[in-house]
Amino acid sequence: xxxxxxxxxxxxxxxxxxxxxxxxxxxxxxxxxxxxxxxxxxxxxxxxxxxxxxxxxxxxxxxxxxxxxxxxxxxxxxxxxxxxxxxxxxxxxxxxxxxxxxxxxxxxxxxxxxxxxxxxxxxxxxxxxxxxxxxxxxxxxxxxxxxxxxxxxxxxxx
Amino acid sequence: xxxxxxxxxxxxxxxxxxxxxxxxxxxxxxxxxxxxxxxxxxxxxxxxxxxxxxxxxxxxxxxxxxxxxxxxxxxxxxxxxxxxxxxxxxxxxxxxxxxxxxxxxxxxxxxxxxxxxxxxxxxxxxxxxxxxxxxxxxxxxxxxxxxxxxxxxxxxxxxxxxxxxxxxxxxxxxxxxxxxxxxxxxxxxxxxxxxxxxxxxxxxxxxxxxxxxxxxxxxxxxxxxxxxxxxxxxxxxxxxxxxxxxxxxxxxxxxxxxxxxxxxxxxxxxxxxxxxxxxxxxxxxxxxxxxxxxxxxxxxxxxxxxxxxxxxxxxxxxxxxxxxxxxxxxxxxxxxxxxxxxxxxxxxxxxxxxxxxxxxxxxxxxxxxxxxxxxxxxxxxxxxxxxxxxxxxxxxxxxxxxxxxxxxxxxxxxxxxxxxxxxxxxxxxxxxxxxxxxxxxxxxxxxxxxxxxxxxxxxxxxxxxxxxxxxxxxxxxxxxxxxxxxxxxxxxxxxxxxxxxxxxxxxxxxxxxxxxxxxxxxxxxxxxxxxxxxxxxxxxxxxxxxxxxxxxxxxxxxxxxxxxxxxxxxxxxxxxxxxxxxxxxxxxxxxxxxxxxxxxxxxxxxxxxxxxxxxxxxxxxxxxxxxxxxxxxxxxxxxxxxxxxxxxxxxxxxxxxxxxxxxxxxxxxxxxxxxxxxxxxxxxxxxxxxxxxxxxxxxxxxxxxxxxxxxxxxxxxxxxxxxxxxxx
Numbered sequence: 036x037x038x039x040x041x042x043x044x045x046x047x048x049x050x051x052x053x054x055x056x057x058x059x060x061x062x063x064x065x066x067x068x069x070x071x072x073x074x075x076x077x078x079x080x081x082x083x084x085x086x087x088x089x090x091x092x093x094x095x096x097x098x099x100x101x102x103x104x105x106x107x108x109x110x111x112x113x114x115x116x117x118x119x120x121x122x123x124x125x126x127x128x129x130x131x132x133x134x135x136x137x138x139x140x141x142x143x144x145x146x147x148x149x150x151x152x153x154x155x156x157x158x159x160x161x162x163x164x165x166x167x168x169x170x171x172x173x174x175x176x177x178x179x180x181x182x183x184x185x186x187x188x189x190x191x192x193x
Numbered sequence: 194x195x196x197x198x199x200x201x202x203x204x205x206x207x208x209x210x211x212x213x214x215x216x217x218x219x220x221x222x223x224x225x226x227x228x229x230x231x232x233x234x235x236x237x238x239x240x241x242x243x244x245x246x247x248x249x250x251x252x253x254x255x256x257x258x259x260x261x262x263x264x265x266x267x268x269x270x271x272x273x274x275x276x277x278x279x280x281x282x283x284x285x286x287x288x289x290x291x292x293x294x295x296x297x298x299x300x301x302x303x304x305x306x307x308x309x310x311x312x313x314x315x316x317x318x319x320x321x322x323x324x325x326x327x328x329x330x331x332x333x334x335x336x337x338x339x340x341x342x343x344x345x346x347x348x349x350x351x352x353x354x355x356x357x358x359x360x361x362x363x364x365x366x367x368x369x370x371x372x373x374x375x376x377x378x379x380x381x382x383x384x385x386x387x388x389x390x391x392x393x394x395x396x397x398x399x400x401x402x403x404x405x406x407x408x409x410x411x412x413x414x415x416x417x418x419x420x421x422x423x424x425x426x427x428x429x430x431x432x433x434x435x436x437x438x439x440x441x442x443x444x445x446x447x448x449x450x451x452x453x454x455x456x457x458x459x460x461x462x463x464x465x466x467x468x469x470x471x472x473x474x475x476x477x478x479x480x481x482x483x484x485x486x487x488x489x490x491x492x493x494x495x496x497x498x499x500x501x502x503x504x505x506x507x508x509x510x511x512x513x514x515x516x517x518x519x520x521x522x523x524x525x526x527x528x529x530x531x532x533x534x535x536x537x538x539x540x541x542x543x544x545x546x547x548x549x550x551x552x553x554x555x556x557x558x559x560x561x562x563x564x565x566x567x568x569x570x571x572x573x574x575x576x577x578x579x580x581x582x583x584x585x586x587x588x589x590x591x592x593x594x595x596x597x598x599x600x601x602x603x604x605x606x607x608x609x610x611x612x613x614x615x616x617x618x619x620x621x622x623x624x625x626x627x628x629x630x631x632x633x634x635x636x637x638x639x640x641x642x643x644x645x646x647x648x649x650x651x652x653x654x655x656x657x658x659x660x661x662x663x664x665x666x667x668x669x670x671x672x673x674x675x676x677x678x679x680x681x682x683x684x685x686x687x688x689x690x691x692x693x694x695x696x697x698x699x700x701x702x703x704x705x706x707x708x709x710x711x712x713x714x715x716x717x718x719x720x721x722x723x724x725x726x727x728x729x730x731x732x733x734x735x736x737x738x739x740x741x742x743x744x745x746x747x748x749x750x751x752x753x754x755x756x757x758x759x760x761x762x763x764x765x766x767x768x769x770x771x772x773x774x775x776x777x778x779x780x781x782x783x784x785x786x787x788x789x790x791x792x793x794x795x796x797x798x799x800x801x802x803x804x805x806x807x808x809x810x811x812x813x814x815x816x817x818x819x820x821x822x823x824x825x826x827x828x829x830x831x832x833x834x835x836x837x838x839x840x841x842x843x844x845x846x847x848x849x850x851x852x853x854x855x856x857x858x859x860x861x862x863x864x865x866x867x868x869x870x871x872x873x874x875x876x877x878x879x880x881x882x883x884x885x886x887x888x889x890x891x892x893x894x895x896x897x898x899x900x901x902x903x904x905x906x907x908x909x910x911x912x913x914x915x916x917x918x919x920x921x
Binding site (some may be wrong): 038060070074076077080082083084086087088089116117118120122125128129130131132134135136137138139140141144163164166167168169170171172173174176177178179180186187192 | 195196198199200201202203204205206207208209211212214285292363364365366367396413415416418419448449661663664771805814815818819820821822823844845846850852853854855856858859
């Protein structure tokens, strides 16, 4: 007999611009919903406790760790994943060595692109500080920071 | 050339093992020992899950030999009644739901009658702790040159030091993971790994299967650093056992904590130096003892110890050297391959010790290095004559110039005398790393590689080398394109699949660009020969023409490893040419120590590296920066906390790796001295940068504080103990 705590919930939200309706269990993480049920495997699990940022997605336009977000909490909200970004915007990251093994990369790119879209944050923080929520074990971070600076330069120029 | 798979990774399209679409499969889970040593007296299954829904595998389900074979058969795939380390695998479970499988792990209780564990590798064990041979020594090795006893006795000054390094977890961002399924009678293994043929080698005896009945395919691998050299064989074997028993696909993906507490790490070490010098700082004798913690099974420990002792004397010339190495069995999770493979420990000790000697002689540490640095025509500890034409002093001078070493030292001296609690210092290290396998290792590997010309003129490289972020795919395409005069867009690298590609050896030991890259070039030459391409004429036309004349046939250019001439290595006595080529480098680190918090911040880092010809500047620079970052972090941050043989901090919240905010920009410059037997003159680049990072950082801390730290990680707690209270 159900005690009601594990009954599935039916939720609707906007995923990468598309209206989406799914049933989720109360304990289901947004990360698992995206990866295992909606086929959006670009979002990675790195640590499952909000430390590494590999699972970064935008929730109502803000970068969040999708491993820490219960799926039901996205009801009625906007979720954007790495799959929503335009591949044409990746040139600087590609050229500067932002990615090596690629496991942290989608999360890194999500944060990086958020900085590029919100350059006002650079009035109070450096790129190095703003990227500190995404762990990378390959690059030593210089390739990441230079990629972001390259992308910011384009934005200023364009 | 840009990284071939770069866009795929940047856009999240790259499919790692846990990203592969899969239906009707089971999630695997591993039940592990709670105790470091003892007999399993009972296994209790709780009633929180319905066990009839599970596939359960224990050691009796292993069709062949219960071992994860690489060098020895000592490590069981599943404990057969007795455990030798905490987290040793005991049972395997599989269930359609990942959550239920995980919940089941908490429902199984492995009861162990605990025997006293051997947990301290530094001291020789009491009789009740002996579990390997007569004395728990997994491996002893030694190097002798000249007469150390006499030379030490005659030395006017003898400087001693003991240096210790801790375990280090790889923290590749993609955890260990494997998928196993049956394709007719063939067991297919797909997953994250560096060495597909090592997995085949381990599975054959354990599963009683031939190479034809085992097919191993590497999926895109999210970082390795050595952690995916030997350990994936264990994961693959477990996934395979579950798939064979359940007859459905099984996915076995470690979560972060399991990955951190249960997989291999860098060997902890304790290294003693006794060095005889004259008043001017010339080395007269080096007596070195290297002791390593090997953990509960042999894995690759003998080879790690070997590399450590070969490099233990540093890049200096000394006529009298004795190096004794031993690796100890302990009831710890086995230590294994990690970038640098014993050499970072060796260089932490010797490069820290050089500064200690300089301090004792009241001499400039740079000058001490300069006068002792090995010159062409002189010999290493194994008697290898160095004659590669590399200007090692130029490398050091370049690093000093780029870092403004002299000016910074003066500035720090002034600043430190004035500031209440901040102390700055600058330190350096000079170091080297043998590229490729040691001694006759490359000959034993007998690596092979094919380059195939297709009917449309496109070319594919078939090899077992793997991409794990270091850039192997891009480098091999570049090498083939240059060799054949091709557009890189018309060249691809075959998926590493042991039923399709030849064994090009493991992707380890800084050997891929240098050794296997050379095979790419030679296989390209063979392809041209076979296609009948005339010198200077387009190879593509010749390949297309060959296929018109040979419809339905395959055009394969082949290459097999051939040792460079004149390499002689005596494995018995550890004498001779340990490596065909060495990479040489110098690091300079500038740090700030906060005497209130005992925190150390790295302000600047300069790395000058000779890795032979730089094949791809962006990729090579990324290797150096990433290696330096791992070395800085090993020096200051990364500490495995142990209790009764179990790692207590298996989370990224309490095992700290650096964020971008914790590291300075890492400034890299290459000085190129091509190696004639490496691809386009390349030597290894993967490991070298990590090797000298920790001593450079600690030498800077020594300069800042006037004390000599000897142990890493130099956490604030350790630094506080070193500085005491009187230093404020």
